[in-house]
Amino acid sequence: MAQGRRSLSERLEMRAEIISKAFELSMNAHKFCGARSDEYLSQEIHNSFEIVFAFPGSWSVNEWFSCSPFGEIKIDLSLFPCLRSIGNQEFAFVNEAFFREFIALLRTSRLAIEVEKAVKDKKQVVFAGHSSGGSLAMLTTVWFLERYTRKNGATTPRCVTFGSPLIGDHIFSHAIRRENWGRCFINFVTKYDIVPLTMLTPLSLIHKTLPRILDFHCPKSEFYKHMMISTSSAASSFYLNVLTQASLVASYVASSFRGSTNILVGNFSKFVELSPYRPFGTYIFCDEDKTSFGMENPDAILQTLFYFSRLSTEEEGPMVACLKLNANMRYEVVLDNCLKMQNFVYLENASDLEAEDIKDTLHDLGLDTRAILSLYAALGFEKQKMKNEAEIEKEIIEKDLCAIQKYKMDCELSKVGYYDAFKMQNNESDFKADVARLELAGIWDEIVDMVKRGEFPDNFEGKKEWIELGTKFRRLLEPLDVANYYMQGRNDDAGSYLIKGRPRRYKFPQRWHEHDKRMVRYETISESCFLGEVEEIKFVSKKTCYEDIKERIVKLEGQVLDWCNNEVLDKDVILESSTFTQWWKSLPDEHKLASCIKHLFVMT
Structure with missing residues (x-):
């Protein structure tokens, strides 16, 4: 059965106070930091051994996409030697724009010096970020794991993100799970937040609307302050383009663990260029109605990201899409409710989906029968992998x-x-x-x-x-x-x-x-x-x-x-x-x- 009778902080083995502080610093980083490449916020927790590093987001297209269609590059193995499949010798791919910002931060700021001091002081290091600030938090966490935890046995870091975009491909995700680092990454996603799905869309489809959307989310922009009505048509176009591409990726991935032998499905990726990005770590899906659940299976997470972001009906118009874009900026209320829950639901196995209370939770979150069947298939695929090993x-x-x-x-x-x-x-x-x-x-x-x-x-x-x-x-x-x-x-x-x-x-x-x-x-x-x-x-x-x-x-x-x-x-x-x-x-x-x-x- 699901491990759903504990609070969220107990399930994550992380105090609610630390998660709240990670969010607070992440939002402050948006407000008070300048150029993302050389600034971040850090704060030691009073009367505790944690220190939180929070990174600001980026608000220009070239800080999301370095090139078309998806802006990915092969990982730098000198920094991230674990990010590969060992036997196959295939290397992970990472978003180049996010990676470039991380390298600049590492080389031009005091981050490496401050982290080194925290390690020597035996601090628990927590990296955090909201929106694309989460991309820096994740990359910095992997860097820490490679440099300190794997080599020197330092205290395992934690990474907490809120509405972060995807940053790496399936090999990136595979390597994180192989190294048993998945528990280090905690990613919160609220209902209708489209930002985590953005990197599933080729730049050619959103290059005109993405600047408006980034302005909409930027705390310093006029769009963010006044939610201008002129954004609505751009919001609708952006939202629907991203959901369409997410649907293609989710369907293609689902065909593999559903055992599809359809030749058209098998050749689909030869004709349609699909995004390489995939999720990793633990994901917490939540809404403002004090309902949430978590999981760490990347196939199930990918399916949920799509179904969790869909509009309720096809008839919902541009203004509704515009309002739903605001979901990326509404984590404070959602997070507060989530951390107070005492019956947090965590999905680990396909059998967990058979419990009535879990079915009710998923239904309350807007996951329909098709979404639940996709979760069954994804979790069942993982069960088959475990069976293969046992046999x-x-x-x-x-x-x-x-x-x-x-x-x-x-x-x-x-x-x-x-x-x-x-x-x-x-x-x-x-x-x-x-x-x-x-x-x-x-x-x-x-x-x-x-x-x-x-x-x-x-x-x-x-x-x-x-x-x-x-x-x-x-x-x-x-x-x-x-x-x-x-x-x-x-x-x-x-x-x-x-x-x-x-x-x-x-x-x-x-x-x-x-x-x-x-x-x-x-x-x-x-x-x-x-x-x-x-x-x-x-x-x-x-x-x-x-x-x-x-x-x-x-x-x-x-x-x-x-x-x-x-x-x-x-x-x-x-x-x-x-x-x-x-x-x-x-x-x-x-x-x-x-x-x-x-x-x-x-x-x-």
């Missing part, structure tokens, strides 16, 4: 890994490394090991394919149990795949194992492991496949002289030394009869005397 044949994986481990130990007792024994295929045990290898390869190929298709929960690649099992699998099995590759002479036709033959079932777990260990530079040659490099050097050395491959040899030796020092390279690799030992001892004497790994071998 992975872990018992078979463990059984086969135990069989390979025993095979390895038996080979070692015979003074033969299992890599070399497997290449020779002289015994029945070698055949049995091959059977286990093929079974494991099939299971892990399917796991990797499902990761690529997004059929597991977003946090799958970040879970310790899968990182550790994947690492164990890779280190134990890949040497046999390398041995099989060169035993069959596949390098003669296909080329190097490392370049042409290495399967994704090893690349993905290696990336998971390297990401978990905070490795900045990812290795193309790992401890599980370095014998492929040895085989290639042996092959190349037949056609060239030592000097031509010396640099390559020295680099490999340095890596081997690191693996030995970190105790990730097993001793069977340097048995007297092993491929590695025999190759190294065939190197020129002057090289061996200067080698960094000469102590690993008995010199003869």
